[in-house]
Amino acid sequence: AKVRHFKWEVEYMYGAPDCQENVVMGINGQFPGPTIRAKAGDTIVVDLTNKLHTEGVVIHWHGIRQLGTPWADGTASISQCAINPGETFEYRFKVDRPGTYFYHGHYGMQRSAGLYGSLIVDMADGEKEPFHYDAEFNLLLSDWWHKSVHEQEVGLSSNPFRWIGEPQSLLINGRGQYNCSLAAKFSNSSISQCKFKGNEKCAPQVLKVRPNKTYRLRIASTTALASLNLAIKGHKMAVVEADGNHVQPFAVNDLDIYSGESYSVLLKTDQNPYKNYWVSIGVRGRDPKTNQALTLLSYSATPASKLPTTQPPVTPRWDDYNHSKAFTKSIYALMGSPQPPKTYDRRIILLNTQNRLNGFVKWAINNVSLVLPSTPYLGSIKFGLNNAFDQKSPPDNYDSSYDIMKPAPNQNTTQGSGVYSITLNTTVDVILQNANALAKDVSEIHPWHLHGHDFWVLGYGEGKFKDGDEKTFNLKNPPLRNTAVIFPFGWTALRFVADNPGVWAFHCHIEPHLHMGMEVIFAQGVHRVGQIPKEALACGLTGNKQN
């Protein structure tokens, strides 16, 4: 195993992700940030210098469990103090398992501002994937707004509330086309045809393939809001990996991917090699106002300039939830994957609601909308600083009379910074319960992401989770993941073993929802956490602590 060193500087810079000039967050002058490529067992060391002038920064390594290094998880106010302008923080952690991962900002809405990149971990030397492929492509998907993230934040925390709206563009590897489309002639709007020489920074990255080969596409979504669907005209895909875990391979024509998720699919280039084929990405789960992102699967014998003469794949209707559920429920762990414990020690039911607080709009879990404390939990819990955050634990359940199908009669929420204290090495079931939002007949998709662990997704259900529903749980081959979606008016059941001492965020991966309080904190075995680097403690009530 190797130690891989990186020196990164984070700054705001000009960029034109969708061909229109904007300010983006870059790393070493790059947007998206540099791809980290490592082998399982390697140690990654990133010396991150904050070159921003007026704000802190942190980076979260999404999907990496940080076993024994909870201070390197990169969550401001949770695992560490934000890195101040001019300061450098050393992230040092092991990538213990192969898979398709990514990294992103986890302070304010810096992920939405473009602070992200790919992290790909190959099998350790001498080990083989349980499938064959000849070559691979990496597709990091995101969404993009022309309004600055600072303005978006002000809108979200204003009364009256100003929602961020739908994205202007979808990006593939940081590239999108706002004012033109590669498939203009197939669109019913008056959008113009894109003309690229190919070297423009917003030109689509074409996937150049040879005939009769197998390609692995690594697909990850770090969108701020959009749920996406990806399809490749004329080609089926076999899903083989989800969030760094092998799954029972299954064939699809298109796949849904929610923010925080990653997949690998295998693609056989078995179609007419004298043609090119559309790769399309479209919005799901919200009435889309954003054009599809497009690129080409281009066979080696065919120049990329030769556009397909048929229309790109049609994204399934945004509210065709049966299509989404059919895909999601087809995902099973590959035979031989770790199985969940047969029983749980504690069940936490988390009701997801959109609320008001003195006229401001919030999201809350069991009627608590999370407010992050100024002293990060990891340090304050380790040192027993009882005035650093609310000492009252948030509830493990919600009022059984709550009607999840209707707007609540009382839409107000409370705010708090309390944590769920979990006994180390116990098995926890979490039931994520969706509900009606503020408006009548509206319930939205939320992809929930857990830090520090994978969980088994035991099942999905409609309506309110009730006693007996656990009989439907899949305990045989549930997929292991770090992100799972809750469908409108439904529930999702997860199980995890709390075996990683630290303080871990569990939250909706939709950036504005997280910002509006849609998050809970799990603390476990913090007395067992080793020496926390002093830079991670250098703020708030831990500012003068040594350990």
Ligand SMILES: O=C1O[C@H]([C@@H](O)CO)C(O)=C1O
């Ligand atoms: O948090 C949100 O606010 C809007 C809407 O509910 C009010 O404008 C929306 O779609 C969200 O997801």
